[in-house]
Amino acid sequence: MKTKLITALLLISISSMAQELYVYTEPASNMAAKSIGLRLNNFIMPESYTAKTNYHMIPEIMVGVSKTTMVHFDAFLSNRNKGLSVEGGSIYAKYRFLSNDEVQKHFRMAAFGRYSFNNSDIHQEEINLYGHNTGFEAGIVATQLLHKVAISSGLSFIKTLDNGGNNKFPYGNLDRQAINYTLSIGKLMLPKEYTDYKQTNLNLMLEFLNQFNLGSGKYYMDIAPSMQLIFNSVARVDIGYRQQMSSSLYRTAPNGLFVRLEYNLFNAY
Amino acid sequence: MKTFLFLIAAIISIATNAQVSKVSLQASGLTCSMCSNSINKALKTIDFVQTVNPNIKTSTFEITFKEGSSVDFDKLKKKVEDAGFTVASFVAFVNFNNTEIKSNEPVKVGDKTFYILNAKEKSLNGAKQVRIVDKGFVSTKDFKKNTLAAPTSGNGVYNVTI
Numbered sequence: 001m002k003t004k005l006i007t008a009l010l011l012i013s014i015s016s017m018a019q020e021l022y023v024y025t026e027p028a029s030n031m032a033a034k035s036i037g038l039r040l041n042n043f044i045m046p047e048s049y050t051a052k053t054n055y056h057m058i059p060e061i062m063v064g065v066s067k068t069t070m071v072h073f074d075a076f077l078s079n080r081n082k083g084l085s086v087e088g089g090s091i092y093a094k095y096r097f098l099s100n101d102e103v104q105k106h107f108r109m110a111a112f113g114r115y116s117f118n119n120s121d122i123h124q125e126e127i128n129l130y131g132h133n134t135g136f137e138a139g140i141v142a143t144q145l146l147h148k149v150a151i152s153s154g155l156s157f158i159k160t161l162d163n164g165g166n167n168k169f170p171y172g173n174l175d176r177q178a179i180n181y182t183l184s185i186g187k188l189m190l191p192k193e194y195t196d197y198k199q200t201n202l203n204l205m206l207e208f209l210n211q212f213n214l215g216s217g218k219y220y221m222d223i224a225p226s227m228q229l230i231f232n233s234v235a236r237v238d239i240g241y242r243q244q245m246s247s248s249l250y251r252t253a254p255n256g257l258f259v260r261l262e263y264n265l266f267n268a269y
Numbered sequence: 270m271k272t273f274l275f276l277i278a279a280i281i282s283i284a285t286n287a288q289v290s291k292v293s294l295q296a297s298g299l300t301c302s303m304c305s306n307s308i309n310k311a312l313k314t315i316d317f318v319q320t321v322n323p324n325i326k327t328s329t330f331e332i333t334f335k336e337g338s339s340v341d342f343d344k345l346k347k348k349v350e351d352a353g354f355t356v357a358s359f360v361a362f363v364n365f366n367n368t369e370i371k372s373n374e375p376v377k378v379g380d381k382t383f384y385i386l387n388a389k390e391k392s393l394n395g396a397k398q399v400r401i402v403d404k405g406f407v408s409t410k411d412f413k414k415n416t417l418a419a420p421t422s423g424n425g426v427y428n429v430t431i
Contacts, residue, residue: 194305195326233303267311
């Protein structure tokens with residue numbers, strides 16, 4: 001009986017809506033309470049002005065704290081210096097404060113915050129709290145699910161501080177502040193009809209990722225298509241490509257590949 | 270201590286009859302199989318649940334219970350909410366035994382008290398489908414349709430329609 005219970009507790013799943021499990025952004029929905037998600041995020045971004053390719057590896061642990069709150073912990077590694085070295089980390093929290101659920105539909109809103117620290121040298125005007133800059137972010141996200149399609153939009157304020165290791169932010173003091181705004185669309189492509197939890201899911205996503213610097217007035221606008229496979233309702237593979245459409249900010253490696261492996265443990269603790 | 274508690278629990282369980290044979294609940298706020306699975310797995314962790322039979326297409330779960338166990342409706346609802354979703358419909362299959370009923374007055378069945386709204390019959394016998402209409406057990410839209418007889422729900426007291 002006890003073994004059976006433990007097995008039941010160890011049985012695993014993913015919590016959120018497939019169509020809104022976006023690759024580059026987070027939706028307003030959270031993971032289930034008491035679930036844990038493990039991620040390995042990989043950015044492979046060729047530098048614009050050299051022959052070098054930047055590789056950023058970000059292991060991530062996600063915890064469903066309650067039905068409304070979840071927390072992410074990230075470690076930032078990159079090949080900027082010799083080999084692969086740890087440059088920093090990040091804590092991210094999201095709180096869902098609005099939930100209008102209907103059968104096969106919902107509208108939800110959440111507030112989120114992030115604090116990141118990084119010891120690498122600062123080499124671009126773009127502020128990136130996901131593996132480049134020390135700083136914090138606060139924002140809101142709204143997500144609408146309509147059967148097989150989900151649309152989500154986020155707006156956040158970011159402020160960067162000096163990086164660790166005496167790596168100061170080399171631009172103007174006012175340029176430390178920026179607004180990030182995103183639009184994400186996801187569609188469930190397969191299966192056509194659900195019969196089984198073991199069916200492999202295929203989702204296609206299209207995301208628009210933008211930044212506007214409040215000091216300099218400079219900006220970037222990126223587009224990021226991606227595909228996602230979900231196996232056995234527990235494991236997930238995301239493959240995306242981020243492409244700059246327009247930018248007035250100095251950026252060293254804006255375009256490139258993103259590959260994420262994810263595994264979810266349901267009722268994990 | 271644990272064995273002792275278990276024994277007591279077992280004795281209490283045997284003493285109570287199976288008043289609730291089955292619950293059919295529908296969850297809202299989801300479409301995909303993974304979300305459905307998260308509810309499915311959460312419901313299966315409940316100690317008094319015997320089986321969960323999900324219909325992924327309609328987000329409906331048929332739940333049966335272990336013999337002699339006391340069924341806690343609030344716990345079933347909480348599991349759906351903890352998975353990140355909402356209960357849109359909650360129908361319990363309740364066994365009545367020539368129970369006299371009056372509209373908007375409490376009816377005791379086992380450890381539960383039902384306020385049957387707009388009851389037409391005078392007595393109930395055998396298995397009947399009882400739909401809970403308290404907040405959190407129906408969609409927000411449906412919740413507004415009924416005037417509740419018992420203002421405080423939960424803890425075994427429910428407003429229902431038959």
